[in-house]
Amino acid sequence: MEKFEISKATLDRLNELAAQNQETETRIVDEYCNCTGFGG
């Protein structure tokens, strides 16, 4: 897990960015295809 350690500085910066962006009206369109397509 330590391979994906997010530094404290990065987490702090994310908190700042989140606080600056409180937009609530935008709708997110789900275009994600969940089908794995299967390996093969």
Place this chain on the structure above:
Amino acid sequence: MEHSDKAQLTLFLTNSCNLNCVYCYERKDTFVMSFECATEWIKNSLSNSPNNYWYICLFGGEPLLQYPLVKRICEWTWEQEWHRSYKFLLQTNGTLMNDEMKQWFSQNKERIGVCLSLDGGRETHNKNRNNSFDSIDITFFRSTWPNTPVKMTISRHTIGSIKDDVVWIQEQGFDIRGCNFAVGEGTLTENEFEIIEEQLKLLAEYYISNPAKTMAPILNIPLYQLSLPLDPQRRVCNLGTDKLVVVNTDGTTSPCSYFSNISSRTTDSKLQEQLDEIGIRKTVCFNSCAFSPVCNVCYAENYTETGDLYTPSKQRCKLMKMRIVAAMYTMANRIVNKKDITYEDTLTIKSIQNYYQQIKTNHYGKV
């Protein structure tokens, strides 16, 4: 043009294949779909269906083994007037594309696209796919269909080069649509998990250093969805709906292309019962796992690994969570370097804030 009611008709033109890939799950028999069968299903889809747009996927085996049939089906369809829009897609290993075929496909490239099975660079591809790399005219595919969709499969023989293979495929100008671990290869060892983790880390660092690059599906997980309300109607795929029709060589149908290969061979009555209600039930962990909104669990894969459609294998769950943590790491480090962040980024940050510590301390275990 966006098509909100897109559907897919998959036609198994043949079960034969000229290759023998290490992870192949398909039955190898000599049955071939008849022209009449194929056109009847196309007529049915493009005339009577509530769906306004159809992808007609020509599948196999290797469909180019039946190139005259491919050509005849397409040309017949193009000559008709239809009330529905559609496009043909050919799922191919690319090795049989000769000059005659190249000419025909080039002439019709707007009307028939391809999805190429390509597992990486020469060494990787050859390990998985029968030493077939040099039989594929990469340049032809790339130049005929810019951003050719590619289906990349990772086997236990090729886990050690995931990063290089993903980068190589993307650098060729291909669009990796599927980046999946092979199914049915048995249990991965701890050492193999460590290799995969290491490769995901290398890939994550690559995408952090190259923020303009589109992330491959193995890391491009929609983390923002973790911060949206869980949709109880969410389907993990189109199984069991009228948006996915899979037709076998003999004209019978299957819930999906994978089940085409197991449902007709099994006498498992529980499977048959479960197939009847597929698309309605969720996996056993759907309501209890925080990561359900982004989990691309596959019913067919579940069945192969656990013998039950609704029980995901622990191994698959672990791989999914490893990918989620890697995606969190990648996106966190990408977002902090962006000049302008989007609403989607804001939701992604929220997801990381809410779930990163949780998934991290559980070591990919149950959350």
